[in-house]
Amino acid sequence: xxxxxxxxxxxxxxxxxxxxxxxxxxxxxxxxxxxxxxxxxxxxxxxxxxxxxxxxxxxxxxxxxxxxxxxxxxxxxxxxxxxxxxxxxxxxxxxxxxxxxxxxxxxxxxxxxxxxxxxxxxxxxxxxxxxxxxxxxxxxxxxxxxxxxxxxxxxxxxxxxxxxxxxxxxxxxxxxxxxxxxxxxxxxxxxxxxxxxxxxxxxxxxxxxxxxxxxxxxxxxxxxxxxxxxxxxxxxxxxxxxxxxxxxxxxxxxxxxxxxxxxxxxxxxxxxxxxxxxxxxxxxxxxxxxxxxxxxxxxxxxxxxxxxxxxxxxxxxxxxxx
Amino acid sequence: xxxxxxxxxxxxxxxxxxxxxxxxxxxxxxxxxxxxxxxxxxxxxxxxxxxxxxxxxxxxxxxxxxxxxxxxxxxxxxxxxxxxxxxxxxxxxxxxxxxxxxxxxxxxxxxxxxxxxxxxxxxxxxxxxxxxxxxxxxxxxxxxxxxxxxxxxxxxxxxxxxxxxxxxxxxxxxxxxxxxxxxxxxxxxxxxxxxxxxxxxxxxxxxxxxxxxxxxxxxxxxxxxxxxxxxxxxxxxxxxxxxxxxxxxxxxxxxxxxxxxxxxxxxxxxxxxxxxxxxxxxxxxxxxxxxxxxxxxxxxxxxxxxxxxxxxxxxxxxxxxxxxxxxxxxxxxxxxxxxxxxxxxxxxxxxxxxxxxxxxxxxxxxxxxxxxxxxxxxxxx
Numbered sequence: 001x002x003x004x005x006x007x008x009x010x011x012x013x014x015x016x017x018x019x020x021x022x023x024x025x026x027x028x029x030x031x032x033x034x035x036x037x038x039x040x041x042x043x044x045x046x047x048x049x050x051x052x053x054x055x056x057x058x059x060x061x062x063x064x065x066x067x068x069x070x071x072x073x074x075x076x077x078x079x080x081x082x083x084x085x086x087x088x089x090x091x092x093x094x095x096x097x098x099x100x101x102x103x104x105x106x107x108x109x110x111x112x113x114x115x116x117x118x119x120x121x122x123x124x125x126x127x128x129x130x131x132x133x134x135x136x137x138x139x140x141x142x143x144x145x146x147x148x149x150x151x152x153x154x155x156x157x158x159x160x161x162x163x164x165x166x167x168x169x170x171x172x173x174x175x176x177x178x179x180x181x182x183x184x185x186x187x188x189x190x191x192x193x194x195x196x197x198x199x200x201x202x203x204x205x206x207x208x209x210x211x212x213x214x215x216x217x218x219x220x221x222x223x224x225x226x227x228x229x230x231x232x233x234x235x236x237x238x239x240x241x242x243x244x245x246x247x248x249x250x251x252x253x254x255x256x257x258x259x260x261x262x263x264x265x266x267x268x269x270x271x272x273x274x275x276x277x278x279x280x281x282x283x284x285x286x287x288x289x290x291x292x293x294x295x296x297x298x299x300x301x302x303x304x305x306x307x308x309x310x311x312x313x314x315x316x317x318x319x320x321x322x
Numbered sequence: 323x324x325x326x327x328x329x330x331x332x333x334x335x336x337x338x339x340x341x342x343x344x345x346x347x348x349x350x351x352x353x354x355x356x357x358x359x360x361x362x363x364x365x366x367x368x369x370x371x372x373x374x375x376x377x378x379x380x381x382x383x384x385x386x387x388x389x390x391x392x393x394x395x396x397x398x399x400x401x402x403x404x405x406x407x408x409x410x411x412x413x414x415x416x417x418x419x420x421x422x423x424x425x426x427x428x429x430x431x432x433x434x435x436x437x438x439x440x441x442x443x444x445x446x447x448x449x450x451x452x453x454x455x456x457x458x459x460x461x462x463x464x465x466x467x468x469x470x471x472x473x474x475x476x477x478x479x480x481x482x483x484x485x486x487x488x489x490x491x492x493x494x495x496x497x498x499x500x501x502x503x504x505x506x507x508x509x510x511x512x513x514x515x516x517x518x519x520x521x522x523x524x525x526x527x528x529x530x531x532x533x534x535x536x537x538x539x540x541x542x543x544x545x546x547x548x549x550x551x552x553x554x555x556x557x558x559x560x561x562x563x564x565x566x567x568x569x570x571x572x573x574x575x576x577x578x579x580x581x582x583x584x585x586x587x588x589x590x591x592x593x594x595x596x597x598x599x600x601x602x603x604x605x606x607x608x609x610x611x612x613x614x615x616x617x618x619x620x621x622x623x624x625x626x627x628x629x630x631x632x633x634x635x636x637x638x639x640x641x642x643x644x645x646x647x648x649x650x651x652x653x654x655x656x657x658x659x660x661x662x663x664x665x666x667x668x669x670x671x672x673x674x675x676x677x678x679x680x681x682x683x684x685x686x687x688x689x690x691x692x693x694x695x696x697x698x699x700x701x702x703x
Contacts, residue, residue: 088686095625097678102674107668237471240468291472
């Protein structure tokens with residue numbers, strides 16, 4: 001594989017990893033606070049539809065982004081009400097919301113646009129434009145690093161850079177602030193947080209709503225950055241891959257970045273079977289590449305590569321007094 | 323919180339949950355400018371309004387009974403098996419391999435062999451997550467989700483590269499031999515009279531050979547196997563030692579362990595039975611209907627099993643009724659897609675709402691009902 005092809009692949013990796021990274025960080029907040037969320041997929045889908053629909057109707061991608069976050073927040077709120085207030089089964093609530101999202105997005109898109117469940121194709125200001133990083137063209141002449149900077153790092157939409165910046169920010173929030181300490185504590189031992197006089201319910205709601213915002217960014221990026229509009233089931237299991245990445249990353253922010261870049265790279269590979277055949281020499285079936293993130297996650301869960309220990313109070317509703 | 327009487331908990335809670343799901347669905351329909359009443363009448367007419375409609379409703383219900391029972395058995399062992407979809411797809415693979423292996427002389431032989439094939443493949447696909455849960459503590463919900471995706475990828479590979487006959491374009495296996503064809507409702511004596519076609523003069527239509535012509539519906543003998551499976555699961559869970567052990571383990575792992583019940587054994591056995599039941603739905607759709615293995619053969623029935631088990635309160639009788647209800651929803655939803663401008667995806671919304679209200683917001687429903695069942699406290703201190 002020549003250097004130019006490698007750069008193309010890495011560029012695709014970064015693009016494909018971004019929704020995974022955003023959703024993975026989203027799940028990180030919720031699960032670190034002790035609320036399991038397998039509804040990432042549904043929230044992304046809802047955000048993708050809302051952002052694409054509103055961007056198409058208003059012509060402004062920024063209004064679309066806000067609508068996407070709103071749609072995702074609505075689902076996050078229902079998840080919070082079911083799993084925090086009414087102490088319902090968090091896993092079942094997530095599964096349920098995924099189904100509702102899968103159906104309701106098509107219903108609304110069909111009602112608004114009458115295009116078989118798709119939204120109108122987005123053009124111009126209704127999509128996120130590519131941003132060229134400073135000096136990308138002038139530095140291109142620098143050997144090896146220059147083309148990497150110009151081809152891979154430069155020329156993405158704003159949400160890609162936002163996602164990358166969110167990694168250190170999340171690390172800082174979770175591990176260097178009082179809020180983060182409390183958030184992690186509420187996922188490990190909510191009773192201790194309660195004893196300290198801090199509201200478990202408020203903390204968990206905050207975490208679930210942050211998850212909603214980040215899923216909103218992920219979905220909006222899918223529909224207005226990566227592609228130009230919403231199509232039915234367009235997230236195609238990315239919420240579950242993000243969940244897999246979260247486990248792969250053992251619930252740590254920086255590892256989330258590495259895990260999603262790896263899974264993004266696998267997705268990029270699946271798009272270029274010719275490259276694999278040239279490099280490996282054998283014809284690797286595409287389905288094997290599609291299945292690889294899931295197989296890797298099972299391997300990690302099996303404890304074969306270190307131990308993935310979830311937050312201890314994850315999945316359990318907190319009962320103040322028994 | 324007030325404790326509800328048993329009858330209210332068993333009957334009233336699911337009914338109220340269903341009602342709430344229906345109300346939210348109606349609101350969704352109103353908000354996209356459709357009429358909920360019109361939708362309801364089309365759905366009811368198309369799913370239970372004629373023998374023909376029932377022929378489809380019961381076909382869907384048959385699949386949902388199997389997947390609902392599968393989720394139920396695992397639930398009793400406090401295991402949440404979301405992997406029904408993947409297990410059903412693997413069950414389909416088992417059915418296809420069995421049906422294509424021999425030129426079957428009679429459908430009864432083929433059916434028995436296919437049932438074993440479906441159960442073994444479905445159970446095998448559940449075995450790895452079960453083992454990982456039992457031995458390594460890997461969360462079964464996550465592993466079974468992962469195995470759904472792995473199953474989908476595996477089947478795409480097998481259908482495209484291995485099972486697809488030469489010269490065929492679409493990714494599907496070869497058609498099963500004639501001897502592996504299951505009788506559908508219109509082929510079963512007596513029952514077929516319901517599906518007779520009538521001419522304009524009101525007389526039964528006759529074919530060229532002088533025999534009556536029947537409307538073909540996909541419901542087939544598997545329906546009766548599904549009913550038998552309900553009884554079998556009921557007997558297993560409430561009339562055998564194994565069933566008792568699974569339920570005891572599900573209620574309290576510590577107590578079960580103290581009583582000498584092996585957690586490893588229970589997790590494995592409960593998941594193997596669950597996987598086998600999911601796999602067996604394949605005799606309905608793969609052997610009974612499509613008669614060859616298609617891509618995505620389970621078509622979401624594995625997931626509907628979750629809704630069916632929750633709605634049916636984890637009892638085979640409830641699962642049977644809930645499966646019929648979801649059969650109505652599915653067939654009715656398909657009719658909506660045909661006759662109205664309401665997209666077929668409405669049924670996914672209703673399905674999700676039913677899961678939400680019966681599975682996650684059940685406490686809310688109980689709290690609402692608790693107001694009416696508050697004991698009379700006049701005499702109390």
